[in-house]
Each structure stands twice: as structure tokens, then as C-alpha cells.
Amino acid sequence: MEDVDIVLEVDGKNIPVNDFVRKILCGMITGSVGSLRGVEDDWKTINIGLKR
16 A cells, blocks of 8 residues: 555645554555445546535
8 A cells, every 4th residue: 555645634624644544544445445346456546525
């Protein structure tokens, strides 16, 4: 996951993440999304938006 970049933004404010959090978030997201039908192994970008 060294080659994966992650951006965390809350209410328009960029939140810096340390290496530990980056590895956990990237692993959870890429593992979950990658297992879905229709997602190719050579994906380039994953965008997830959460709204409350």
C-alpha cells in the first residue's frame, strides 16, 4: 500500500493522516472494494462520500 495516496476531508477541511491510519484506511477500502463484482484489478481511483 506504499503506492496508494489517501485524502481525508471533513466538512471541506483536509485532515492529515499519519502512516498508520493511512495503511489501515487504504487496506480496508481497497480490500472491500476490490472484492466487489465488477471492480477490475487494475483500478485507478476509488471515491467514497459519506453524508450525515
